[in-house]
Amino acid sequence: MTRVRIAQKAQKYINHDMISLHTDLPEFPEGRVSLLYNVLSHQPAAAAQKELLSLVTSLVQMGLDTHEMVDNEPLGKHGMMAMRAQQLKVLAGDYFSSRFYNLLSQAGQIDMIRRISEAVCEINRIKMSLYAKMSQLKLGAEEYLHYGAELKSGLFLSFGGLMTGLYERIWPELVDKFSRCEVLLAELRRLQKTSSLDGSWGMWHILQEGTEDDRRAVRERRDEPGLMASLLQKYDVADKLCSLLRQSTGQLQGVMQRLQSDKLLRELQPLIEPFVQAASAQRAAVLKELG
Structure with missing residues (x-):
């Protein structure tokens, strides 16, 4: 299959x-x-x-x-x-x-039912913690990425017990790095939809790094049409996400190299191509704007 x-x-x-x-x-x-x-x-x-x-x-x-x-x-x-x-x-x-x-x-497969069910419970616990911080606007940009990767990797981490030796040790890091890349890719794509910018990585970045006036604007007027889009452009959010994706993709490739299996590396390579291509395409777009 x-x-x-x-x-x-x-x-x-x-x-x-x-x-x-x-x-x-x-x-x-x-x-x-x-x-x-x-x-x-x-x-x-x-x-x-x-x-x-x-x-x-x-x-x-x-x-x-x-x-x-x-x-x-x-x-x-x-x-x-x-x-x-x-x-x-x-x-x-x-x-x-x-x-x-x-x-x-x-x-x-009764044991796997238990493992996956426990993973679902943990994912729901993480969601509750995330939603509480989001509702209070008390979430850092890096913390947002961490939560996102946790939610995406949670089910898959439950399979570590089926692996042995090197694979058992590397699997948690591999799925975490892969999930982080998926979160960053989704955030880059999200920038293309102005209706979905509320709660995005860019919003948390501005609340963390922006001027007092801009932070106040996000807190009080983030539903205003065009506000978030203009602020995300002001703070070069696309370029920052692009850099984070390139960095995370490099880290993911480093973990993959530790698997010490040329065959598996060949099988996994197509899975990371969307991350490599998205980062390169976004970088080219940013350079074109600057040029």
């Missing part, structure tokens, strides 16, 4: 007519799932179950990410269709998560 096949097999559970017709779904976590699949392929004790484990992990992650899309505002505020979409996101998230229990129990 290639990484494309993992996504195709997951579609059997994700492409439900009612869900597809009435609500949007998050992006499939192809990168982290492919990372897990390839590393498990090199673990004698886990290789035989790599397809099942990759599939169920993708379904649990889709469940978590779908729940994350639920609007916290009152359901009736935006009309009947919007209310239905919100309700379906809750149900879809529950449905995706329930499939993992079913698939693992059928395979007799």
Whole structure:
């Protein structure tokens, strides 16, 4: 099963007519799932179950990410269709998560049910801590990245117990660095959508590094059209994110080199290309603006 096949097999559970017709779904976590699949392929004790484990992990992650899309505002505020979409996101998230229990129990993988369930509990605890700090506007830019990487890596860290020797030691760092790159890439893409800048890395960066007037503007007027976009440009947020992504990609490549497997390195290389390309493209755009 290639990484494309993992996504195709997951579609059997994700492409439900009612869900597809009435609500949007998050992006499939192809990168982290492919990372897990390839590393498990090199673990004698886990290789035989790599397809099942990759599939169920993708379904649990889709469940978590779908729940994350639920609007916290009152359901009736935006009309009947919007209310239905919100309700379906809750149900879809529950449905995706329930499939993992079913698939693992059928395979007799009771211990993995426990491990993944514990990981989900820890992810929810981290989310509560993050939301508390966000609601009080007491979050640093680096702290935001740290939380984001924790939330993306949480499920995948639960597979460390299936690995041995060098892989067991490196896996936590590998998935953490990979997740951080994914967060940074998502933040770069987020800059292209002015409607999604509230709560972005750039906002926390300005609250941390900006002038008193700019920090006050963010606290009091961040919903004002165009305000966040102009401030993000003023503080060169795109360039800073680009630099952070290049730095994190370099760190990720350093961890990969420690795996001491040319075959695995070749398999993982395509997974980091989006990070390399995004950083290079953004750098070129910034240099063009300056030039």
